[in-house]
Amino acid sequence: MAAFTPTARSQVRRRPQRAAYDEAAVYGVLDAGVMAHVGYVIDGQPYVTPTAYWREGRRLYWHGAAASRMLETVAQGLPVCVTVSFLDGFVVGRSGITHSVNYRSVMAFGRARLVEDIAEVRAAMDAFVDRLYAGRPVKLRPTTDDELRRLKLVEMEIEEASAKIKDTGVGDLPADEGWGAWFGVFPVETRIGAPLPDPRNLTPRTDDLSPYAEGARLDDALATAAARTYGAPVST
Amino acid sequence: MAAFTPTARSQVRRRPQRAAYDEAAVYGVLDAGVMAHVGYVIDGQPYVTPTAYWREGRRLYWHGAAASRMLETVAQGLPVCVTVSFLDGFVVGRSGITHSVNYRSVMAFGRARLVEDIAEVRAAMDAFVDRLYAGRPVKLRPTTDDELRRLKLVEMEIEEASAKIKDTGVGDLPADEGWGAWFGVFPVETRIGAPLPDPRNLTPRTDDLSPYAEGARLDDALATAAARTYGAPVST
Numbered sequence: 001m002a003a004f005t006p007t008a009r010s011q012v013r014r015r016p017q018r019a020a021y022d023e024a025a026v027y028g029v030l031d032a033g034v035m036a037h038v039g040y041v042i043d044g045q046p047y048v049t050p051t052a053y054w055r056e057g058r059r060l061y062w063h064g065a066a067a068s069r070m071l072e073t074v075a076q077g078l079p080v081c082v083t084v085s086f087l088d089g090f091v092v093g094r095s096g097i098t099h100s101v102n103y104r105s106v107m108a109f110g111r112a113r114l115v116e117d118i119a120e121v122r123a124a125m126d127a128f129v130d131r132l133y134a135g136r137p138v139k140l141r142p143t144t145d146d147e148l149r150r151l152k153l154v155e156m157e158i159e160e161a162s163a164k165i166k167d168t169g170v171g172d173l174p175a176d177e178g179w180g181a182w183f184g185v186f187p188v189e190t191r192i193g194a195p196l197p198d199p200r201n202l203t204p205r206t207d208d209l210s211p212y213a214e215g216a217r218l219d220d221a222l223a224t225a226a227a228r229t230y231g232a233p234v235s236t
Numbered sequence: 237m238a239a240f241t242p243t244a245r246s247q248v249r250r251r252p253q254r255a256a257y258d259e260a261a262v263y264g265v266l267d268a269g270v271m272a273h274v275g276y277v278i279d280g281q282p283y284v285t286p287t288a289y290w291r292e293g294r295r296l297y298w299h300g301a302a303a304s305r306m307l308e309t310v311a312q313g314l315p316v317c318v319t320v321s322f323l324d325g326f327v328v329g330r331s332g333i334t335h336s337v338n339y340r341s342v343m344a345f346g347r348a349r350l351v352e353d354i355a356e357v358r359a360a361m362d363a364f365v366d367r368l369y370a371g372r373p374v375k376l377r378p379t380t381d382d383e384l385r386r387l388k389l390v391e392m393e394i395e396e397a398s399a400k401i402k403d404t405g406v407g408d409l410p411a412d413e414g415w416g417a418w419f420g421v422f423p424v425e426t427r428i429g430a431p432l433p434d435p436r437n438l439t440p441r442t443d444d445l446s447p448y449a450e451g452a453r454l455d456d457a458l459a460t461a462a463a464r465t466y467g468a469p470v471s472t
Contacts, residue, residue, distance in 0.1 A: 039284035048275035050321035187429030
């Protein structure tokens with residue numbers, strides 16, 4: 001099974017039993033999300049910008065307006081950390097220190113580069129729509145070169161990545177025994193709500209949008225959409 | 237109305253009409269969340285660590301195990317960026333470039349310091365439980381000093397912060413007119429699932445847990461819990 005090789009940068013030090021470096025674990029988290037937190041440094045000051053992203057193989061992509069400070073900076077080939085996380089639950093204990101949260105997260109490290117070739121930008125932007133809504137690009141009004149020039153696209157080869165997952169019940173302690181407080185887990189679920197068609201819309205929803213049915217789990221919808229576009233995820 | 241004063245660091249350059257610097261807007265986002273992405277720098281390399289946080293006044297707090305690299309680093313008084321964001325929807329257009337996401341986010345800047353006094357740590361850890369579950373600390377088995385020494389608590393005075401919110405329909409363009417693709421918004425909602433009591437639990441759920449009822453929106457639950465502990469949010 002293909003895996004990332006951790007160095008001091010990505011090695012998980014706390015609770016290493018919760019960490020994984022194989023592509024299946026890392027891509028499992030990355031393909032279940034659409035919002036990343038991109039960390040970069042300007043003059044020693046860290047910035048963390050939330051942004052939509054997508055993955056193709058070992059590459060992550062994100063984009064924004066041409067004037068974006070974040071994109072301007074990261075596209076210079078500076079080191080970047082891209083983190084994706086999901087809150088999965090509140091763990092509620094019978095003592096303060098047994099309270100915690102369940103989560104899935106990935107930290108991915110690399111250097112971003114600006115994609116400048118307009119044909120490459122067009123292909124990548126189509127790939128983003130396709131990754132979210134398999135088969136949609138051909139249904140859309142084609143983007144013009146002028147429109148593409150108004151955005152900046154960056155790509156980052158993942159050099160190292162680690163996944164960390166916590167999915168536990170309460171770590172009740174001997175000292176907590178007999179203490180009369182409710183203890184357990186409140187799961188947290190992110191789902192698609194009722195669709196809001198534009199008032200001018202005249203077209204029924206097509207199959208490319210089907211993963212985003214009302215009530216669908218967002219992580220499932222995104223993973224399903226990615227599998228439709230890229231094929232089944234790597235085996236575990 | 238009290239507000240943060242932006243400098244070049246926190247001034248939103250892209251789409252400034254979506255930005256706000258007043259406490260009501262910033263705290264509105266911060267008090268609706270529990271997971272932050274903390275950005276910091278070690279030897280020029282940015283790191284973004286997801287972590288649970290809470291707010292009291294202009295201070296943010298987070299904690300972890302005493303051996304945590306993140307806490308060890310940020311507690312040295314280095315500059316930190318704490319970002320909180322929520323994905324609120326997928327905006328689906330009739331051309332590639334009118335696809336986007338709706339979101340709420342805050343970037344908060346400051347320097348973290350380690351809280352070392354054990355009584356202060358105890359009070360803050362109780363405050364975290366109380367912020368999430370108003371009135372719960374008195375129901376819990378008291379934490380020992382040894383247990384408190386095994387964790388590191390950091391506090392950060394927010395020096396600057398900006399909120400950015402996008403909550404729009406499709407920015408349909410003249411060129412998209414007549415194009416036969418469904419367009420509109422898929423809202424995204426994060427809610428509390430069915431509670432999972434620990435198999436050993438014998439105690440009914442008490443009022444401190446009531447905001448986390450099955451089906452409650454997570455942002456509402458957290459904002460309600462914060463208001464119960466700290467009073468109503470600052471007026472807008």
